[in-house]
Amino acid sequence: MDRRSFLTRASVGGAAAAAGATLAAPAIAQEAPAVTWRMASSFPKSLDTIYGGGDELSTRLKEATDGKFNIQVFAAGEIVPGLDAINAATDGTVESAHSVGYYNWGKDPAFACGADLPFTFSARAKAAYNYQGGGIENYNEFLEKYNLVGFPGGNTGVQMGGWYRKEINTVADMQGLKMRISGLAGRVMEKLGVVPQQIAGGDIYPSLEKGTIDAAEWVGPYDDNKLGFQKVAPYYYYPGFWEGGPTVGFFFNKGKYDELPENYKSLLRTCCQATDQNMLAKYDIKNPTALKELVGSGAQLRPFSEEILTAAFAAANEVYAEISAENESFKKQYEAMLPYRDDWYLYAQTAEYTFDTFMMIQQRNGALAVGGPAAEGEAPSQ
Template identity: 50%
Template sequence: MKRGDFLRASTGGLLATGLTAPALAQTPPQLTWRLQSSYPKTLETLYGTCEFFSRAVADASDGRFRVQVFAAGEIIPPLQIVDGVQQGTVEMGHSGAYFYMGKDPAFAFGTGIPFGLNSRQVNAWFYQGGGIDLLNEFFAGFNMFHLPAGNTGTQMGGWFRKEVRSKADLQGLKMRIGGLAGTALQKLGLVPQQLAAGDTYTALERGTLDAVEWVGPADDEKLGFYRIAPYYYYPSFWEGNSALSFFINLDKWRALPERWQNVVKIAATAAAADTQAKYDVLNPAALRRLVANGTQLRSFPQDVLQESYKAARELYAELSEKYPNFKKLHDHQIAFRGHSQPWWQISDFSYDALMLQAARQNW
């Protein structure tokens, strides 16, 4: 999708600039789809992406195309969204692509990989760098069409019952962690677990888990992890960005009139922009509240970061040898990162460092 399409769409929900009344006179017949999220309604920023999308589609189609939204578990189990979309149980799903790496590790690139791109870089890769097209070549093999559904931005490194003073403290540590990070950190002795939001707090409370990562302050505060695990680590080197996905049954997508396809693309892009904007507003205030309630912020030790980086590189080499889809997406995205980083170093990184220095020294 071209950036101009998004700019013609209002993120306030009335996406009608490019769909004028004369055009709507030729609108196809009314249509209703069902969309289920992996996330509960209580995580209103994640689940709210689906509600925003649904309203935008209705607004842009003058109410002739409606998408009914369902929360985690209402039709399909939370982490079986892809199966439900593939089989046509629902027309659309909303989830993190990396939950489905058991089907093929290349699913990780729909969300993010350890030591990968930040959220702006991944959006550039998606929308202008060929990422969406490459992903859809891959997802077509699973009878799905994919569109980005927002980003949480850089996440936090998670909640730990005990301090992590060195990589030795990861030995045998049971942690809820998503994506390829768990596979990479197994090389350092960590024991990864993948759980849905509704199961994670209970597992931490009962001691089944020693640590848990979810998203960031706004969502983590709602889930209450700080009540059990006081140490809150950063940075989340495994999720420098964390993109969400809209999955669409490919047969349904191909049967959709082009006008409605355009509505879906524009609404999805607007919903994606709205999602990260919400996180960027909610997370700073939530972090202050967590610290006020006793949360202890900690940065990961240097040896954890260095050894994790080595482990991730080893893992990518192993997966690239075994899985052609993984190699194709990995090579393309890493090349994009290498091309992008020099600019980020002299632009955003240097500016952000300057402004943090100014604030701390009270220039």
């Protein structure tokens, strides 16, 4: 074959390939239908980390589908009140919701299992249980009766134990304490003598300032720092044992989810998982700085005493037994967590705990600061 003939054949082949690619485009477009959903968030836009999870999911889906799969996110109150977001996805008012399962505690206590239960998991353990231990499947088996499909959509890490107008050293100090805390956590605290109060986030500060309530739990340093609680309730306790690994969730109307092509379902699950893990990373990078700022502006850090933690642990177990006796969905989910919870804390006290403890000692000794170990005679950081 001479050179001219080869070039002619090659040109024809290239043109045919190009034409084939052009003809294939409509078929590809058919495989990627245009989907437009609305998402009701339970959070205000001012909480950029939690509310931002909805925006992040929307952005990831839009980018991965060349704009074919769009979710428009609405802040709490724009379509429905924040606490009604999950219900709006159930009844089809919106196709999806970004919320926390325990907000639906009053409708069914089993909703809380997909979010967090006191004295269960840390964020890392909860992720392992969700993605590798059957947690997502167990939760979705329950959600099906509410016409929902759900996937983890964020985690704050272990939360703080809240803001108090006075020091709390013993269980006796908690008797009659009016505290902004609700749901299952409120039921546990009630057994310790606390009087739970359900108050919207924007009303917490004035309620503390006026003395309408004595204490309030919110989230953690980054979010708390925005609200200035230390000015009216200076004692900042830890840990928030009722939320060791609180999982924010994406809830999808099951009928709408089932209509999606399989590749969209797969992409949606992947983007939910990425958003879930990224939210925790955001809090982990923001909370250390925020905590230093809070202490610098007057917050007084206090650990809950072992007496209080032990009493609360016993109270939580009582609550779980009471609910399990009357709610099979809750019982099934809760009992599914227990074997792994036992194994996790057995393992965590070996390599993980030992390494972290050693590094914390180095931090206290000033050995992690820029420039190396603290100078001789210099007091270690506290």
